[in-house]
Amino acid sequence: MQLAIAKAEEGQTPFGAVIVRQGEVLAAVFNTVKPSNDPTAHAEVNAIREACKRISRTKVEGAQLFTTCEPCPMCAAAASFAGLQDIYYGATIPTISQYLPQIHLRAGEVLKQADTAVSVRQMEKYADACEELLRQFS
Amino acid sequence: MQLAIAKAEEGQTPFGAVIVRQGEVLAAVFNTVKPSNDPTAHAEVNAIREACKRISRTKVEGAQLFTTCEPCPMCAAAASFAGLQDIYYGATIPTISQYLPQIHLRAGEVLKQADTAVSVRQMEKYADACEELLRQFS
Numbered sequence: 001m002q003l004a005i006a007k008a009e010e011g012q013t014p015f016g017a018v019i020v021r022q023g024e025v026l027a028a029v030f031n032t033v034k035p036s037n038d039p040t041a042h043a044e045v046n047a048i049r050e051a052c053k054r055i056s057r058t059k060v061e062g063a064q065l066f067t068t069c070e071p072c073p074m075c076a077a078a079a080s081f082a083g084l085q086d087i088y089y090g091a092t093i094p095t096i097s098q099y100l101p102q103i104h105l106r107a108g109e110v111l112k113q114a115d116t117a118v119s120v121r122q123m124e125k126y127a128d129a130c131e132e133l134l135r136q137f138s
Numbered sequence: 139m140q141l142a143i144a145k146a147e148e149g150q151t152p153f154g155a156v157i158v159r160q161g162e163v164l165a166a167v168f169n170t171v172k173p174s175n176d177p178t179a180h181a182e183v184n185a186i187r188e189a190c191k192r193i194s195r196t197k198v199e200g201a202q203l204f205t206t207c208e209p210c211p212m213c214a215a216a217a218s219f220a221g222l223q224d225i226y227y228g229a230t231i232p233t234i235s236q237y238l239p240q241i242h243l244r245a246g247e248v249l250k251q252a253d254t255a256v257s258v259r260q261m262e263k264y265a266d267a268c269e270e271l272l273r274q275f276s
Contacts, residue, residue, distance in 0.1 A: 033196055033219075034196060037190050037191060037194055037195055037196050038187050038190055038191070038196070039186060039190060039196050039197060039216065039219040039220045039221075040178065040183050040186060040187060040216045040219070040220075045178050048177060048178060049176050049178060052175050052176055052177060053175060053176070056175055057175055058171055058172060058175050058176070058177050059177060072215055073211040073212070073214070073215040073243075073248050074211070074212045074213075074215035074216050074219070075212075076211070077210055077211040077212035077215070077241055078177060078178045078212050080241060081171075081177040081178070081212070082177045082178075083177075101253035101254065102252075102253060103215055103218060103248065103251050103252045103253070104251040104252075104253075105211075105248060105251045110211050110241065110243060110248075113241050113242040113243045114240075114241045114242075115239035115240060115241070115242075116239065
């Protein structure tokens with residue numbers, strides 16, 4: 001999660017994401033919606049794209065995603081399609097909503113409807129540091 | 139919608155999508171998950187990326203999306219972030235579920251939680267033709 005926070009700061013956005021599998025970092029990226037004119041280029045989607053490209057597969061099964069902010073429905077669904085095993089996030093969607101427009105649907109609500117199970121949980125230890133990113137860059 | 143169906147057939151997938159604004163086709167594409175090793179490369183996401191790239195903006199406001207299959211939560215959320223005005227689809231998620239694993243959350247359920255309103259409706263006239271794509275390519 002510390003690397004995800006560092007990537008968010010590097011990109012001057014509140015959003016950083018890292019994918020790790022068996023101790024190997026497969027992607028460490030930030031949100032690039034504005035510079036790439038791509039509204040789908042959230043940190044988590046960028047991380048999934050990069051990790052899959054790196055291993056030349058359509059899924060990155062058994063991997064962990066660390067993200068500064070709880071995944072929106074787009075990113076939560078993408079995590080399911082990518083076959084991720086676990087998602088760990090810092091700031092919750094209700095917290096993010098204080099700074100930015102949101103879709104008010106929690107990642108767990110989306111993922112519990114998926115045929116492919118993905119576990120998702122907050123790392124409370126990093127909640128304040130991730131909210132500080134929102135305060136700084138929103 | 140006829141163009142979306144033609145693009146799906148061209149890509150040999152059940153999934154084609156077209157974005158139109160003020161009578162101009164900004165994107166007409168198909169799902170490229172397998173050839174691009176990108177689990178996020180659903181037809182609708184591809185269409186949004188292409189339309190935004192074409193107009194060099196992060197949003198394609200006031201546009202219509204025509205898609206052979208009801209958008210999954212990833213694509214519905216992406217449509218909201220892209221500022222689309224209307225979504226028209228052929229086959230419903232319950233129908234798609236008979237052919238492929240799904241996230242069992244309707245597009246309207248995701249979009250009603252969004253701060254940015256997007257209308258979404260089925261074009262029943264094309265439901266059978268779009269289900270035929272699922273039958274043929276799944």
